[in-house]
Amino acid sequence: MVYKVSGSDLFKQPFIIGSDFKFLNLTDQLRMDFLDSRRQSNAGKVIAVAFFIAGCVVMLKQMYSPSYTTRPTWYITFSQHELGVTHVLVTGGAGYIGSHAALRLLKDSYRVTIVDNLSRGNLGAVKVLHEQFPEPGRLQFIYADLGDAKAVSKIFAENTFDAVMHFAAVAYVGESTMEPLRYYHNITSNTLVVLEAMAAHNVKTLIYSSTCATYGEPVKMPIREETPQLPINPYGKAKKMAEDIIIDFSNTTDMAVMILRYFNVIGSDPEGRLGEAPRPELREHGRISGACFDAARGIIPGLKVKGTDYKTADGTCVRDYIDVTDLVDAHVKALAHAKPRKVGIYNVGTGKGRSVKEFVDACKKATGVEIKVEYLDRRPGDYAEVFSDPSKIKQELNWTAQYTDLQESLKIAWKWQKSHLNGY
Template identity: 95%
Template sequence: MDFLDSRRKSNSTGKVIAVAFFIAVCIVMLKQVYSPNYTSPDMFSQHELGVTHVLVTGGAGYIGSHAALRLLKDSYRVTIVDNLSRGNLGAVKVLQELFPEPGRLQFIYADLGDAKAVNKIFAENAFDAAMHFAAVAYVGESTIEPLRYYHNITSNTLVVLEAMAAHNVKTLIYSSTCATYGEPIKMPIREETPQLPINPYGKAKKMAEDIIIDFSNTTDMAVMILRYFNVIGSDPEGRLGEAPRPELREHGRISGACFDAARGIIPGLKVKGTDYKTADGTCVRDYIDVTDLVDAHVKALAHAKPRKVGIYNVGTGKGRSVKEFVDACKKATGVDIKVEYLDRRPGDYAEVFSDPSKIQQELNWTAQYTDLQKSLQNAWKWQKSHLNGYGHS
């Protein structure tokens, strides 16, 4: 009798433990499913009918984060890969807060120079397309650190392409630059304008373009290459902005220098060259708003076709002088920025602007945000509310 009682007690104890374990597992699973931050890995690792999963390299950066925002708004599934060397985790957090639903957005910290890591990312995710922004992107810095630029731009693009080939990802939108054209003799710049880059940044980008085109000739890939001009502005709703590393200010865009002068971070603006053959003697450039730029990328994705390579200039088609830009910046910030006029900077050319007629005709894209002052006002509004970038508002 004692032996039987003992066995019954042992069996019932085992059953109680089994039931308790089952309940605990159910609770954990329910918590995960209903947690707003929980994302089933299967949603990213499997293709889903009606959902396009886009890899956005450099998606924590200025342009990449704005592109990710637009893709998410348009119901794409987005995976951002960034090593945060130039990007901002704060931008990713903004996107995660805006789109917390399962299967919408994931961030992967990785370096595209690490082929093993990149291959693992492609193996574990079912990408339908790649939008390749990741790149160091300062002309001046490229002349000081050329090897870094060839490695980061050309070599890393090769790693991405090899991973796309290995994992059968057939669509690539490549974010390129007008720097591949160098110093064109004729204006405006058309897609057929000879590419004769004059600095390592432009050369590295052109090499990457050549690799992409050569590879696409051997496959049924859909490729879109967008060469764009001077990017300005920020999200009109103030959610994202440009927050470069402080140590890179000297290499940065003119808009950043204008804002730094308006904030008193630097004593004023230095305009190099006032004797060019232009209307007011200062250089003329084509300024494209970041909202228009990402619109062009999304339209390129929608129009990408197998066995086709589309190459497009993304600009307004209208040049604005540096003096015009500075005047617009003064009005946008409400600060009478001190301007110092200096001799020309070696390598600068008088006039650079695009002919965007091809992208207008083929992709039905036209720049909408062409009011220089308004674009700068949007960017200034974000700067003022984020004095330390994404760190603190």
């Protein structure tokens, strides 16, 4: 099933695509509900609803039939190439990183289609993007699951994409160790579905958002692109498998492929439009920044630091924290530099490692809260130290991290958190 919403219709009565016509209810709870006539107690209302649905089905079937000539302007816009306009499909575009990427693409005058099943993303982020760029033909949102090959094929058939920026994935190391099959299926199989659709519909450019978790725990630091990939958790292993699929497929085509392996993401939009709002049930698996903010807000009693006996300066894990604004800048630069028959692989990081203890200290200063810290045993699947050598991306894409003040990035993100206590 595919739900498609765009332009001035976004968050009003949307257009609905599919053989089973279901009504899209965009509530504050972000639920997709069906109009169920059985809830009506009056027989007359049931009959009226039935006639209404039948009329909508006829109208929509006509609207999306090949012979229909008065389709909405936005529908035609997204289904045709336009000279000088690059149409980018952003998978997972309602998520934390994907929404920031969509914002940057829209700001840079790209046409954007977001596909997301909202299992990890937030419809509120899409609403913010629409409010910022309400013009017809700029942004459309499609509710669909990338695991549904039929739905994905339909999306590609009814839209003309110039490039795909693939973010959609479950992405928590701890969760991956508890639900490995889910991670292998979600990351590897879904990427395969996207590639098959790209091949079938002649979409030639792919920007793949990967992870430093594919490297595992290298013996030597910093991590270069040539560092052996020996992932130690299902998340990293699944991401590496997806990379292998992409590279093997690109060898048989003239695709332009860019693979970005990024490190730990922090921060939010400096102008306060977007932020990170994970599902409450995912807080335990989420990023350390989210846990710090939850502790500062009193949502949880304190911060749990897992592992103090690593072979690092202070015993806690060392990571390379990259601001989300820098990360999406790298993705957009990769898109601009993508070349047919070429595969570019780049580490996206600051080149500097910070320990968890350092991070916690920076978070305390950014929030102004004396966060309680509890030290626990190691978390399965974690590694002691990872940070990047970003020299290749600097040399080839002219990209360098600009937001390197850890405390300042956390301060910006904290400001968004305080003004969005219940998320979007």
